[in-house]
Amino acid sequence: MALLGAIEGGGTKFVVAVCDEDMKIVDRQSIPTEDGQKTMDAVIAYFDQYEDIKAIGIAMFGPIDINPESRTYGRVLDTPKRGWSGYDVLGRMKAWRDLPYFWTTDVNGAAWAEYKTGAIEPDHSLVYLTVGTGVGAGIINRGELLSGYGHPEAGHLMMQKHPKDTYKGHCPFHQDRCLEGLAAGPAMAERWGKTAKDLSDDDIAWEIEADYLAQAAVDFTVTLRPDKIIFGGGVPHREILLPLVRKAFSEKFSNYLATPDLDDYIVPVSTGDNAGILGCFYLAQSKLEKIS
Amino acid sequence: MALLGAIEGGGTKFVVAVCDEDMKIVDRQSIPTEDGQKTMDAVIAYFDQYEDIKAIGIAMFGPIDINPESRTYGRVLDTPKRGWSGYDVLGRMKAWRDLPYFWTTDVNGAAWAEYKTGAIEPDHSLVYLTVGTGVGAGIINRGELLSGYGHPEAGHLMMQKHPKDTYKGHCPFHQDRCLEGLAAGPAMAERWGKTAKDLSDDDIAWEIEADYLAQAAVDFTVTLRPDKIIFGGGVPHREILLPLVRKAFSEKFSNYLATPDLDDYIVPVSTGDNAGILGCFYLAQSKLEKIS
Ligand SMILES: Nc1ncnc2c1ncn2[C@@H]1O[C@H](COP(=O)(O)OP(=O)(O)O)[C@@H](O)[C@H]1O
Ligand SMILES: Nc1ncnc2c1ncn2[C@@H]1O[C@H](COP(=O)(O)OP(=O)(O)O)[C@@H](O)[C@H]1O
Ligand SMILES: [Zn+2]
Ligand SMILES: [Zn+2]
CATH class of the missing domain: 3.30.420.40 (ATPase, nucleotide binding domain)
Structure with missing residues (x-):
């Protein structure tokens, strides 16, 4: 079964989830936010369970570098959050599996969910x-x-x-x-x-x-x-x-x-508590659409 | 010779001009701004001199309706300027000749000129x-x-x-x-x-x-x-x-x-005093490019 993945990266917790082609949530899990390395270890351990992931949407607390022309694209920028400044979230995911990733901020993810659900x-x-x-x-x-x-x-x-x-x-x-x-x-x-x-x-x-x-x-x-x-x-x-x-x-x-x-x-x-995850799924989907 | 037209509509004067395919100004003229009807009469009399106009960029003082889905698209909106509220600038031009027109605000025209000249x-x-x-x-x-x-x-x-x-x-x-x-x-x-x-x-x-x-x-x-x-x-x-x-x-x-x-x-x-006219020419050009 083809799946889409979601990573909603928040300051206190990361929510990771997978959904099927009809955007129905197959599974979700909450991971307490520690430093970049430890948190992303747990994120990757989660997705390791699933073979057939087609794309992942990542909506991350800011500030992050989303400028593809920048040297630090894909990284967390200077932040008071311990163990995150400069952490290469996108690089880590790409090193794990070379999938299409949509990389953006948490608020962009939520905005996208509202947009895609018809606001x-x-x-x-x-x-x-x-x-x-x-x-x-x-x-x-x-x-x-x-x-x-x-x-x-x-x-x-x-x-x-x-x-x-x-x-x-x-x-x-x-x-x-x-x-x-x-x-x-x-x-x-x-x-x-x-x-x-x-x-x-x-x-x-x-x-x-x-x-x-x-x-x-x-x-x-x-x-x-x-x-x-x-x-x-x-x-x-x-x-x-x-x-x-x-x-x-x-x-x-x-x-x-x-x-x-x-x-x-x-x-x-209107998308309520699922906005973050839903946004990530829709982002993953639009990444796939742009590629094909 | 194929020409592009420019209408820079300001509160005190309208500048109209035509340029050749290399964006070189062939002619320009300044028309004092009166009410909508009279001013546009003069604008049309100006362009009547030229047969081979391919497209015209119009950069107009606001507020104007630039929403193509709106009933009043192409018109001047409520303005203290006498004889302009509701005046259908774009409609008037289309009734004159059914050309491609790029219809936008004066500041958008200037912004476009800066963009196209490499800002x-x-x-x-x-x-x-x-x-x-x-x-x-x-x-x-x-x-x-x-x-x-x-x-x-x-x-x-x-x-x-x-x-x-x-x-x-x-x-x-x-x-x-x-x-x-x-x-x-x-x-x-x-x-x-x-x-x-x-x-x-x-x-x-x-x-x-x-x-x-x-x-x-x-x-x-x-x-x-x-x-x-x-x-x-x-x-x-x-x-x-x-x-x-x-x-x-x-x-x-x-x-x-x-x-x-x-x-x-x-x-x-950086485009200085020609920004308005130049912007209109570039707008006319992009309209042509979008069509073809
Ligand atoms: N019903 C409510 N009325 C007013 N403020 C609320 C209500 N519920 C939560 N808050 C406020 O919302 C803030 C937390 O916002 P939230 O978006 O949940 O946090 P975060 O930005 O960390 O995800 C707190 O300041 C809390 O006092
Ligand atoms: N050298 C200057 N230093 C400061 N203000 C100036 C200068 N030249 C013009 N202005 C001011 O610019 C304003 C006119 O701006 P302008 O863009 O020419 O008018 P409009 O918006 O009507 O086209 C006036 O308030 C004038 O005092
Ligand atoms: Zn501040
Ligand atoms: Zn005001």
């Missing part, structure tokens, strides 16, 4: 923004993952500070000047003295959080003109959040340009 | 940002003009206000919250009581202007990862400006991601 029409554009421990974006422009000199790191969009926000910011690079520094889970936790999950619905925290996410939505709108902006990650699990983002977006944007109806434009992720 | 490698990415009476961007992503639900209007990126700036802003939609509202020529003129052109090099105005342009450069960098950000329009004629933008970019960005060397990354336009 937008084929060849249209979307932004997938995850708001959790970090903030990151996967961008699909006219049916292709957008990248240039490297992959987007749109968690670091410059922000206008909310007038009621006195927090010093959490980004080691941009402090309180960027989206991640102001709106990621750890920023909320440090600012309010409790986790995002524990803040009550009527806390002013949500108005401020929505303000920043709405600014990002405006920036995406004026730059990319996407058909949808999809919010994933832990923080948007809070049901009151996206309505507040739509309201703030509407106030900030002042209807300057045509967008789809906001209820269809600023939306939660 | 970046083929299939790479650039942002062309014009800072004049308005602020607008043309974006080339992997060798294609980027558009989605419509064309970019990246002059309206959300900004963090400079701490020394108390100006109320100039954007009718976003006041002091967006780039155009804070950094366009008219914003500078109103804020400082004299035009950008008349401000001395050591005026604090330039530090503040550079701050906003650097924020935009950071936003483009984290979203699009372009190979170059090119500044055009009247305000960057000021030679001290781009060095200040590079400095502010460097401080704000804190080397968070790899970029090309800043002297090659944040650069002035």
Whole structure:
């Protein structure tokens, strides 16, 4: 039986899985993330069980080098994560078996899953923004993952500070000047003295959080003109959040340009907890399609 | 002799021109911009002189509808410019002669000229940002003009206000919250009581202007990862400006991601005053290539 493989590489765990030709999951396993060498040993031991793998999609925590022209293509870039800086993930996999691999970021994987499961029409554009421990974006422009000199790191969009926000910011690079520094889970936790999950619905925290996410939505709108902006990650699990983002977006944007109806434009992720794995399978599939 | 045509539609004048197969300008003419009907009468009278036009590139002041799936494709959208809202520019040209037309914005035309004259490698990415009476961007992503639900209007990126700036802003939609509202020529003129052109090099105005342009450069960098950000329009004629933008970019960005060397990354336009017309010719040419 022909199989596709998935490697969803996260900061706390790696999920590996195989599916059949109809994208039905045959098996999946979770591996705690250790250093590069040990983690990839376990990943390879997992896939060793399967002879007939046709292609593997790898969606990896960033920053990674996805520029095929670069000397360090396929590697993890500088990261505070112990035992990962410079680790050659793609090289390791190719040395194991010379298969087609689709190599991209975790957010690109999730964006691709949303795209392939019908969030937008084929060849249209979307932004997938995850708001959790970090903030990151996967961008699909006219049916292709957008990248240039490297992959987007749109968690670091410059922000206008909310007038009621006195927090010093959490980004080691941009402090309180960027989206991640102001709106990621750890920023909320440090600012309010409790986790995002524990803040009550009527806390002013949500108005401020929505303000920043709405600014990002405006920036995406004026730059990319996407058909949808999809919010994933832990923080948007809070049901009151996206309505507040739509309201703030509407106030900030002042209807300057045509967008789809906001209820269809600023939306939660629909592929849910399987997004990562599913994205990898679809990536593996598109790699195969491109080759043949 | 086979010719290509160019229509550079600006707010104060339209420039029309024809070139030969080697992109050498055969003739050009400037037409003062009146309402849609009158201006296009003059445009058509101009091209009536030439029998053998193979294709025309049209680079038009925005907002315009460039979404081929839209009912109003080819028209000017709502604009304060008298006699232009809803005017069907492309329809008028097609009714005149059924040629291949490349229909896009003025900034896209200029971006395309930069791309085709070698600002970046083929299939790479650039942002062309014009800072004049308005602020607008043309974006080339992997060798294609980027558009989605419509064309970019990246002059309206959300900004963090400079701490020394108390100006109320100039954007009718976003006041002091967006780039155009804070950094366009008219914003500078109103804020400082004299035009950008008349401000001395050591005026604090330039530090503040550079701050906003650097924020935009950071936003483009984290979203699009372009190979170059090119500044055009009247305000960057000021030679001290781009060095200040590079400095502010460097401080704000804190080397968070790899970029090309800043002297090659944040650069002035190189095609100069011919950019608009040249862009139209290249657009006409790519339309022909796509067809054949
Ligand atoms: N229902 C909820 N409401 C608000 N915040 C939540 C909710 N559930 C989880 N979170 C927050 O989401 C963050 C974790 O996001 P998640 O995407 O799961 O993490 P990671 O980025 O590490 O994968 C934490 O800051 C947590 O407080
Ligand atoms: N050398 C200069 N230094 C600073 N500003 C300049 C200079 N030359 C022109 N400008 C400014 O550029 C603006 C006009 O930009 P331009 O791109 O020519 O206009 P438009 O957008 O209408 O085509 C005006 O605000 C003018 O003050
Ligand atoms: Zn940051
Ligand atoms: Zn604006």
